[in-house]
Amino acid sequence: NRDASAGESQESQLYFMRPDGGEARRLTDTAEGVSDFAFSQDGRWLVYRSGASGQEQLFRLPIDGILTGSPEQLTDVSAGIDQWEWAPDSRSIYFIKPDSRNEDEALRRESGFTVDIKNMLTPLSNLWALELGSSFARQLTNDPNLSVTGFNISEDGRWITFTGGSTERYERNITSQRLYQDQFLLETANGLIERLTENYEVSESGASISPDGRWIAFSAPDNMTRYTMTENRVYIREVTDRGGAFRKIGESFDGSIPIGFWSEDGNTIYFNGGVRVTSQLHSLDVGSGEVQQITNERAALSVSRDDDSGAIVIGYSDPQTPPTAFTVLNAGDVADRSRWIQLADVNPQVRELALGEEEEINWRSTDGKMVGGVLVKPVGYREGQSYPLIVAIHGGPASADVLRFNGGYNAQVYAGAGYVVLKPNYRGSRNYGNAHRTDIVGDYFTLGFDDIMTGVDHLIDEGIVDPNRMGALGWSAGGHWSNWILTHTDRFKAISSGAGTMNWVSMYAQSDVQRNRQFYIGDDFLY
Known part of the structure; x- marks a missing residue:
């Protein structure tokens, strides 16, 4: 809110500005600010969401006369609106809202008692439709065994896919809650709901319908019988084949396949995928x-x-x-x-x-396997001269460093100061196939450590790095390996551990991605 004076709300407001320039003009003046907004596809209305946390409502402004019109409140629900979206025909709005509002919890936080409660019981949520002509809100889901967490609408408006999550306290409101969710299909004409998946500790993406309305698909692990780190495939069938089996496609690709976007004819799914660096x-x-x-x-x-x-x-x-x-x-x-x-x-x-040159680098690890990564040379690099080294270890570990601008924790800053930076895609990283990503399962640290250190030795052997001037840093999983390096070698002069775990038992007990950490150490408990 650029127009707010001292003491006024600094929350974001909506502004109007012509695409060819000119002065921005303010449209809203709400105490709590505007959370999000969207135009109807017929171009007649702008709807926005605003209100106190947990009590957000929907409001609309007419496009004709938008600079002078007054907002009209569309909803008045106690628990507030979460996700919402226009129907393609612009006659209705779909939204998710909790079944109730926990007044005691709201009062507790308003009174300053803001201690977070682990896996606190929260109300379930359902999917609703607001008919704009009659201003009538109709509940579309009402299954006491699930809580709706997200939805997508087909381009023709005939179908809604939604995700239904577990109602169990310790399988909700956690980072890994998608392991305990399933996918559903709702036909808007009659309200019939079909359950598409029913599994446990298997994470699927939200289902997607092709632009031509023929196909429905979702992305999920190759092995859907239990928790694994198999790569994601696409499961697909015709939308109207109610109760029909899904066909798995993309099995020969050695990497995960998300559903990025469809071709207009529904014959192709496009996705972004990592290839080495x-x-x-x-x-x-x-x-x-x-x-x-x-x-x-x-x-x-x-x-x-x-x-x-x-x-x-x-x-x-x-x-x-x-x-x-x-x-x-x-x-x-x-x-x-x-x-x-x-x-x-x-x-x-x-x-x-002046930027340091970056290039792909590969070397052989202790077990004979090839490992890769990104090498950043210092500004003004001279061949034959050795330089101080910083090893920048990415997190994840199922991630990868690639040839992008200033990656590796701002590696160009170090290059500008005369350092070589090595960004190793050690075992556990993506972009090199499933075996490279899962080799560390059952022995989380050893291979990754060996991969990093053989990369360091390769640079020393090439005469690029001075072995007496080396440091390492990393965040999250990169912090884990920073700690491991700290306790397993004295070759580095300085080590920075960001969010790196020292006590894996206490970390596991407090983590909300326990299933993932359990699998990494051999699919067993840590204590």
């Missing part, structure tokens, strides 16, 4: 189940389709280029750089900076 756009053929890599950029690439406009948007970053947005006319043009249209140049000053 890069990320690329891939396609999955719905008929054959075959995966093809579409791009081959030495960069971090993320391609998406804007739901409202259908525009294909490319997020791009490489070691010399800060995150930059591009667009193309269709997904088939993404592979052709000459067809990219840059949307903005928000960091032109970077072209004047």
Whole structure:
């Protein structure tokens, strides 16, 4: 709220500005600010959500006369609105809301007693539809054995897919709650609900319906019988085949397949996937189940389709280029750089900076397997001269360092100060296949440590690094390995551990991703 004076609310407000420029004009003046907003597809209304935490309501403004119109409150529910979305026909709004509001909990926090209660009991949530013509809100789900946590609407408005979560206290409101959720399909014309999945400790994505309305699909592990770290595949069937079996596709691809966006004809699913030290756009053929890599950029690439406009948007970053947005006319043009249209140049000053060169590097670990990562050379690097080293260890561990701008905990800052930076994609990392990611299961630290240290030794042998001037740092899983390095070698002069665990028993007991940590140490309890 740029217009707020001293003592006034600083919460965000809605402003109106012409796309060709001019002064922004304020549309709202709410004490609690505006949480989010969306236009109806018929272009007649703007709806926004506002209110105190846990009591947010929906309001609308007419597009015609938006600068002078007064907001109209659409909902008045005690527990407030969570996720919401316009129906494609602009006649209704779908939303999720809790069944009740815990007044005692609200009073406790308002009174300053803000201690968090682990796995506190909270009300269940359901899916509703607000008919704008009659202002009538109709409850669409009412199963006491699930709580609705998210939904998607098909482009034709005929179907809603939603996720139903567990009602068990210790399987809700946690980071890993998706392990205890299932997918459902609702037909809007008659309200019939079909349960699509029923499993335990298996995480699926929300189901997605193709633009032509033919297919329904979700992404889930290759092995859906129990908790595993198998790569995700796509499970697909025709939407109208009620009770029919899902077909698994993409099995030959050695990596996970999320559902990014569909082609308009529903024959192809596009997704972003890591390839060693890069990320690329891939396609999955719905008929054959075959995966093809579409791009081959030495960069971090993320391609998406804007739901409202259908525009294909490319997020791009490489070691010399800060995150930059591009667009193309269709997904088939993404592979052709000459067809990219840059949307903005928000960091032109970077072209004047001296940056260290970055490149992919590979070496052989103690067990003979090849390991890779990213090497950042210091600004003004001279071949034959040895430099101090910082090992920047990424978190996850199921993540990866790629050729993007200033990764590795701001590695270019160190390069500017004369350091070599090694960003190792040690065992446990993504982008190198499932075996590389899961080799550490049952022996979490040993292989990762060996991979990191053999990478260090490789740089020393190449004459790039001075072995007497070395440091290491990492965050989360990178902090775990920083701690392991600290207690298993004295070769480093300094080590920084960010969010690194020292006591795995106490960490496991307090963690809300216990199943994941349990699997890493051999699928058994830590104590």
